[in-house]
Amino acid sequence: MPTFATRACAVLSPMLSAREGDLLPPTQPRRMRFNNCSAEIAIPVPSPIPYLPHLNSSQVLSMGLAPLDAHRWIEPDATLPHWYAHKQDVRARLGSRVCRATPESLPAQREASTLLAAHLLRDHPATYCRAGTALHCGDYAIDFDEQHPEPLWAISLAVADDLLLLQPRGDEYVLTAASLCSPSHWRLEEKFEQPMSTIHGPIPGFTGALQPRVERFLQHLHSARPVERFNWGLQRGAALCARHAEADEGALHYRCERQTLSRLPGTGAILFTIRVYLCPLDSLSAVPGALQTLLQAIDACPPALAVYKGFERLADDLEALRGTYG
Ligand code: HEM
Numbered sequence: 001m002p003t004f005a006t007r008a009c010a011v012l013s014p015m016l017s018a019r020e021g022d023l024l025p026p027t028q029p030r031r032m033r034f035n036n037c038s039a040e041i042a043i044p045v046p047s048p049i050p051y052l053p054h055l056n057s058s059q060v061l062s063m064g065l066a067p068l069d070a071h072r073w074i075e076p077d078a079t080l081p082h083w084y085a086h087k088q089d090v091r092a093r094l095g096s097r098v099c100r101a102t103p104e105s106l107p108a109q110r111e112a113s114t115l116l117a118a119h120l121l122r123d124h125p126a127t128y129c130r131a132g133t134a135l136h137c138g139d140y141a142i143d144f145d146e147q148h149p150e151p152l153w154a155i156s157l158a159v160a161d162d163l164l165l166l167q168p169r170g171d172e173y174v175l176t177a178a179s180l181c182s183p184s185h186w187r188l189e190e191k192f193e194q195p196m197s198t199i200h201g202p203i204p205g206f207t208g209a210l211q212p213r214v215e216r217f218l219q220h221l222h223s224a225r226p227v228e229r230f231n232w233g234l235q236r237g238a239a240l241c242a243r244h245a246e247a248d249e250g251a252l253h254y255r256c257e258r259q260t261l262s263r264l265p266g267t268g269a270i271l272f273t274i275r276v277y278l279c280p281l282d283s284l285s286a287v288p289g290a291l292q293t294l295l296q297a298i299d300a301c302p303p304a305l306a307v308y309k310g311f312e313r314l315a316d317d318l319e320a321l322r323g324t325y326g
Pocket of ligand 1: 061175
């Protein structure tokens with residue numbers, strides 16, 4: 001099991017270099033409560049949030065795929081130690097509900113781990129360096145032994161992103177491995193080893209509108225042409241691990257997920273990364289038009305999709321927001 005280790009390389013700096021990216025330094029750490037969790041871990045919140053995908057497209061159901069610059073596969077992050085602590089904490093309490101893999105996925109996990117580590121070392125040298133079988137990530141290190149029994153989990157501790165692997169089974173792609181400590185309302189145990197059609201089954205309108213395109217896209221994804229896409233949503237409270245949305249309480253938050261999809265050339269598996277950004281909804285008032293556009297997107301959402309997205313549950317809060325920004 002990877003553990004915190006001695007400090008090495010460059011100290012993880014909140015002020016990232018131009019080469020390392022342009023994320024803003026975090027604001028004051030805030031206390032965050034995780035559903036299913038007794039512990040609280042302070043996660044710094046970038047302010048303002050770096051992505052507001054609803055400004056680019058008002059459509060909730062869209063492919064939204066864009067070419068990904070391979071140098072930005074994983075984006076630089078000033079808050080890595082917090083994610084490390086968050087992941088260890090969630091895994092200790094939820095076990096296989098947030099981390100599991102089929103035995104057959106091991107070669108693909110190894111390939112994903114090797115490629116991600118190579119990317120981190122090459123493209124974020126101020127944060128990552130390697131010493132023997134340890135991958136140092138600023139202030140801490142993870143075990144990067146090639147024979148690690150859980151390579152996807154191990155490398156996931158070096159990044160903020162959740163990591164999932166898809167592999168072909170019959171005509172469809174199936175979820176075969178995951179380190180998923182910050183899911184939105186969905187549960188890994190219900191999706192594991194399921195095909196994309198089943199995974200996206202609960203989303204109203206998905207099967208007809210998007211499923212065939214998603215399947216075609218996955219079949220044709222080329223290792224030289226990775227892509228990124230974004231999802232956005234609202235939730236009460238700031239839980240990164242939001243498996244039980246109905247139990248949420250607290251202020252309204254905007255949740256953005258930056259997702260990437262990459263074909264691993266050796267095994268042919270697809271690596272799906274998900275980086276969650278959460279910020280208090282009212283902080284969007286600092287961005288001209290952001291709340292107005294959000295309300296318009298919510299109003300334009302078909303009824304069934306609005307229920308799926310939880311907008312109905314949040315109707316009172318949204319009404320109050322409308323009074324100010326509508
Ligand atoms: C081209 C690729 C993909 C597209 C266009 C896509 C699109 C979407 C969209 C539009 C949603 C609804 C999100 C929302 O607005 O709340 C969604 C949900 C979801 N997606 Fe994907 N997705 C893709 C790939 C994947 C992959 C590779 C996985 C791997 C497991 C995945 C797992 C999920 C899950 C678990 C949900 C939530 C389903 C639920 O509510 O139970 N997606 N996806």
